[in-house]
Amino acid sequence: MASTSRTRNGRGRGRGRGGRGGGSSSLPPPPSSTLPLIIEEFFIVIYEDPLVKKALPKKFADYLDGQEPAKVYLRAADCGPRLWTVEVLFDGQGRMYLDKGWENFAIAHGVDFGCYVHFKYEGDDVLTVKVFDGTMCRKYYYSDDEDIDDESDDDVKPCIHPL
Numbered sequence: 001m002a003s004t005s006r007t008r009n010g011r012g013r014g015r016g017r018g019g020r021g022g023g024s025s026s027l028p029p030p031p032s033s034t035l036p037l038i039i040e041e042f043f044i045v046i047y048e049d050p051l052v053k054k055a056l057p058k059k060f061a062d063y064l065d066g067q068e069p070a071k072v073y074l075r076a077a078d079c080g081p082r083l084w085t086v087e088v089l090f091d092g093q094g095r096m097y098l099d100k101g102w103e104n105f106a107i108a109h110g111v112d113f114g115c116y117v118h119f120k121y122e123g124d125d126v127l128t129v130k131v132f133d134g135t136m137c138r139k140y141y142y143s144d145d146e147d148i149d150d151e152s153d154d155d156v157k158p159c160i161h162p163l
Contacts, residue, residue, distance in 0.1 A: 039063040039121070046115045051103045053089065060121070061096040072098070072125045074105050078140065083126065084108075105129075110139055 039060045046054075068090050073083040086101035111117060114134030119127045131139045 041118065041120045044117050044119070046111060046113055046117065048113075050106050050111045050113060050115065053097045053099045054102055054117075056096045056098065056119070058094050058096075060119075061090070061094055063121075064096075068096075069125045071101075072127055074101075075122075075126060075128050076109055077120075077128050077130045 039057070039062075042057050042060055044054055044056065069088055071085055071087050074086055075081075075083055084101060084105040086105060087099045089097040089099045091097070105111075109129070109131050111131055112133075116132040116136065118130040118132065120129075122128055133139055
């Protein structure tokens with residue numbers, strides 16, 4: 001007569017659904033409702049006129065937790081220290097938009113229809129931006145700091161040059 005070992009719940013110690021038997025699952029535990037919501041990075045896809053105000057994800061606006069900055073500072077990744085000042089609008093329903101100043105940034109960085117724009121929140125109202133073209137390839141630039149006028153975004157002259 002063969003004996004089988006059983007656990008306290010009456011089930012055998014077989015391999016089961018996990019395939020490894022015995023140990024704990026290698027999957028992370030489900031998210032806890034007590035963990036803070038952290039939205040540091042997000043994409044927007046340019047489906048419409050790339051030069052008009054752009055809506056940011058509602059979850060990012062929620063992450064700011066009631067703080068409604070009048071402006072943010074955009075920094076192109078890998079393009080030197082220049083910060084582009086962009087005014088921010090809130091619609092009263094939790095939506096946040098990049099407004100005045102976005103057009104200059106978009107022109108200077110080649111943001112066009114079909115682009116994917118990646119944002120990373122760095123804190124202190126600074127967002128680092130990477131632009132991807134419609135083929136999902138990143139647009140890389142190098143900086144030409146001699147041409148940068150840090151005091152004014154009025155000129156739309158790009159501070160960057162495509163590689």
